[in-house]
Amino acid sequence: MFMEKNLHNDPLDEYVRKSFDEYEDLPPDNMWARVTNAMEEEEERKPFIVLWWQQLNRRLLTVAATALILVTVLAGRYWYSTPLSTTAVLPVCREAVPAPGNGAVDRENIVPVPNNAPVAAPISAQKAVSSQSRTPVTPPIAPISAGLWSAVASSGTAKAEDLAQVAPAVTAPSPATSPAAVIEKQPETEVVSSVFSENTALTAQKTPELPLLPGVSMSALPALAPPFPVSEPIIRPLAVKGHWYLAVAVARWSVKDHESSVRPGPVARRWAGRMERSAPSTEVSVRLGRTLNQRWGIESGIGYRSMVRSSVHAPRFRFLDGIARPGNTEYDFNYNLDTYGGSTEVILRMETDNASLPPTEVVSARVRTRETIDMLRFPLLVTWQARSGRWDATLKAGVSAQYILRSSVEISQRESTSNRFRVGQYSAITCTGTQPFFLGYQASAGCRYCLSPRLSVLVEPSVGGDFTRKTAQKTPLPGLLTVGAFLGVRVEI
Amino acid sequence: MYIPDIQSCIKGNRQAQQQFFDQFKGKMFALCQRYARNREDAEDILQEGFVRVFRDLHQYNGSGPLEGWVRRVFVHAALQHLQKKKKQPEVVELFDYDAPDDVDPFVMDEPPAKQMTQMLQRLPDGFRTVFNLHVLEGYSHPEIAEILGISVGTSKSQLLRAKAYFKKLLENSLQS
Structure with missing residues (x-):
């Protein structure tokens, strides 16, 4: 206690306190932009369930509702028109x-x-x-x-x-x-x-x-007859031998990016930070399957997925790493950025008024890129099912071949975080896609409700991901982990 | 005098938030620099601090001055930033660290607070953190011990050592 009292009465404390009283120091001009960017990124970091629902646009909801109504009506008609003679003695x-x-x-x-x-x-x-x-x-x-x-x-x-x-x-x-x-x-x-x-x-x-x-x-x-409903018999397809089926399903995936390493570039540079984020994606798939017996089966098909990924990264260079442009006021800084679609070369042009800066002067920027990917997926799954009344519990697992149809990258935002540099008017990003074909995995555990012996609706929560991919330089490319649910209709052929 | 429109800030009105930012940026940046090792770290703390302020502004109940609440948020942001840099703020034992004999002179035409900020940035993280919390923020040693997860004795010894170190820096600067 005595010591504490002494400390508080220390003249040094008073001197320091008075010196800092009302003292202000102005941050860089771009600080507000950094704060707003960080707030936007934090909003994007909301739990994926919330994000998933927030990003469901009205058009998708309309399509889903229409499809649901259509399926219900068709299923109802089909169900009530199915004769009982399809069942056994x-x-x-x-x-x-x-x-x-x-x-x-x-x-x-x-x-x-x-x-x-x-x-x-x-x-x-x-x-x-x-x-x-x-x-x-x-x-x-x-x-x-x-x-x-x-x-x-x-x-x-x-x-x-x-x-x-x-x-x-x-x-x-x-x-x-x-x-x-x-x-x-x-x-x-x-x-x-x-x-x-x-x-x-x-x-x-x-x-x-x-x-x-x-x-x-x-x-x-x-x-x-009294006005109460008479219980309907449960109608189940009795065929236990192998048969084919066709299914159409729509899935909404929440995508989680794996940690991706920083790839060494042609110039000496270091990263101040990097964050990658993928928006929820939608997939439409058509599946063809065959039941081998009462429990086991195989399933394959084709799915189309559209996905948007954003990457925020902050490359840093030394001043001497820049390539001077005519006039010595603009400098190009090149670096490599690994994207989902492959390797990407970025040219970042920075401007300064002072060409005599020391070569160790730090040039730093914050760059946000947007990558749009369209891909096809070909799953090959082993299925297992158990029946109870009209319900089927279904487990599926297998591999998925994936092919990137289109991958484009654009710089959506860039800003300088150096006091002595501004971002120039020009910047370029060139995507040189590598490995358009790669493998992933998929597993699901869901259920199916039989509307009639031939028609059923299915809900399949699923998880999928990519096996590790590497560039020609043996550095890993970004991988994704997707979590979502298929909602669809299945018809026994 | 500017009266922050807190409700608009809570609702996410960017214009109101920018006015809020402009109101506090100077003082808070000075605070961040006192806790950080360098200016870049201070900028990161300032950014993180304002993000937290706007995120948690609905928790401010108006019982005390707004600046005090904002200040507390920034102090915690600074401490967490230091913990990120190193799992725990560096605790330097008394026998581990001696004040330097030769210190670069500071430019005397700068305001004393700026010079002292630079001096603080030269202190080891543990010294600097305890010094800031005790001398400038007014936290007691038990509070500092709880915040940093160290013992009260360690807090006191860190403060003593920090002051000795700081005095040495100050004397050298004045002599030169």
Whole structure:
């Protein structure tokens, strides 16, 4: 404490404090420009999810919304127009009682099973029902249960025990009109279609109009049916053998630049800093795939991606590194900049009024470049899928061949950070693209929802990147890591 | 007298932000130079400081003078810049560093603050940081210890050594 008091009363402290009181020193003129640039760069550094949404323009949103509506409408039409006969025959037919002697199926004893009935009811139970049904029962006039209505509406006929449950009170039976008797008297039925899923079995029979109740015919059922929806059977493509499919997908990628090294240039120079940033890019892809079995498959296709990258860098030179222009007021400083499209040579022209500057005078600038890249991607992926109801979980991984169709670089902004130099009117940047063809990788984990046996929509969050690329001088070129999601439609061929 | 339009600055109005910048640039650049090793570093700190000021200006609640708040932001920006340069501000032990006997004379027609800024820039980072925080910003040793992550004893010893070093520089300058 004593020491601290002494320190604060030190005359040196007072002298220094007074000297600095109200003292100001003006920064360089370009400082405000540097601050604004830094603020813009910081805004660009926002979390990529925020940036991703901010940079989605209205046109893209309109296209996406239109596509979604179109897909929904088409899928709905396709779904409801798909006949049920595309599905398989039910195992419930095994419960038909074989005819004595020849072992053939006694079709008269085939009992239609309602939608909510268990798949394998014991035959003994059916026989018991059959024996009970011979007992005369009062035709049911009481309110009919919802489950029975579902069964009747979806199958066109009903099981005897269900009918028996409707009216437990047994009075004044009429053998000729009892439901069981009616069923037993039915002519030979024909199985026309059936639908199978993990927990639902349904047999639909083509029958003549079935007088379920006295005075009530099948044609009157719709009018009597309660106004609640009858559950639809789950429709799944049953083919487990290999088949082809075609998919169209759109992806929005957030791009993260790898750290790129500084490439030695023809002149002695050093970097004060370098930052590269890529804007989110859009990719449209068409894929063709083949399922090899129920789980595995392969997929390939072609995708087109458009991408914009910006690079902010601050090269520094010594004054003697410059090439004097006529008049000795302008000097050209050359350096190499590695861009995604390849090597780029930059000529930066600086102006000074003083040609007699010391050769060690630092010439520094801040340059922002904008690179536009159009590329094609050819993925080759191994796929794995697992099914549950209408949903498929899908995993994909593989390599991707990438080809740069077009790469152009331009200087979007440049400013001097030296007090004795100004940027000249001229600057040039020449992109000498190298390695237009290179390899990358891609992996995704997504899901697919089956709208119909042939049509499904897919969402696939994906990650991709480039394998290391090197220039002719064995220095690494910038690489990208992309994170995004595919949204698309798939059609089974 | 200029009254900064803080709301416009928060909203990102570049014109208002430039007026704000013009108001504080001189004092803050002087502050940055005291903490930095050279003018280039001071420019970097000034740039970073203003970016932080505009980013965090909504946190200023008006309870104290605006200049004091801006000053604190710049001090923290300067300290972080030094940490970036070297993971931690250099802590020079007493026996590690002796004041130089020969010091280049300073030009006497410059204002004393400018000369002293140049002298401060000659101090090792640890000396300079503690000296600035204690003498010019008024932080106590426990506060400095907390800010820099050093012990209170180290802070005190750094300050003593910095003052001795600084005095030596000042005397040599006056003699020449």
